[in-house]
Amino acid sequence: MAESINLSEIVNAWLARSGDVCLSSLINTILYAVSIAAAAYHWRMLQRFKKPAAEQGFWLLVIFILSIFGINKQLDFQVLLVEIGRPIALKSGWYESRRIVQAVFTFVLTGIAGLFAVMMLFLIRRHWRNNILALLGLLILCFYGIMEAISQSHVGCSLELYEQWSFRLTDVIEMTGILFILANTLIRRKRE
Numbered sequence: 001m002a003e004s005i006n007l008s009e010i011v012n013a014w015l016a017r018s019g020d021v022c023l024s025s026l027i028n029t030i031l032y033a034v035s036i037a038a039a040a041y042h043w044r045m046l047q048r049f050k051k052p053a054a055e056q057g058f059w060l061l062v063i064f065i066l067s068i069f070g071i072n073k074q075l076d077f078q079v080l081l082v083e084i085g086r087p088i089a090l091k092s093g094w095y096e097s098r099r100i101v102q103a104v105f106t107f108v109l110t111g112i113a114g115l116f117a118v119m120m121l122f123l124i125r126r127h128w129r130n131n132i133l134a135l136l137g138l139l140i141l142c143f144y145g146i147m148e149a150i151s152q153s154h155v156g157c158s159l160e161l162y163e164q165w166s167f168r169l170t171d172v173i174e175m176t177g178i179l180f181i182l183a184n185t186l187i188r189r190k191r192e
Helices: 007-017 023-048 053-075 077-092 095-123 128-152 169-191
Strands: none
Touching (some): 023 053, 077 095
């Protein structure tokens, strides 16, 4: 039976493994901040010009999603989840079958992401042409999130292995999604 691990040990293990100093990750963190600011400005303009509530709600969700991904970029909450789950799995006796639990978690997370995507499409169904780049960016970020969950749970192969000039493939995929959302806000700003 595994010994009990206290909260400070969990937090210390999490902090030791969190934070990403890869150049592409640092650029993505900055891009998240810029995109959140641009999306918030865009949302404010939609309010000012009395645009449809559905479109305003869509942009609030975009801000929320960008904020969650941006905060997680450096804090790596999935690492905290692993650090919390490991002692529980050891103490409960199912650590040897953790891959099954990780796979189920990944599939549930993928299902939630899919439902969220359908909800976003329904919300923006009348205004999708004005927000096509943001929708594409969110789709890419959703794909990135699923890839990260799969690589964390060892269900699939890790794309972290593909790195060139301090740019990891996963970060480039994530950067593409962020840039599409940012481009949507800038294009719309120019039109209005």
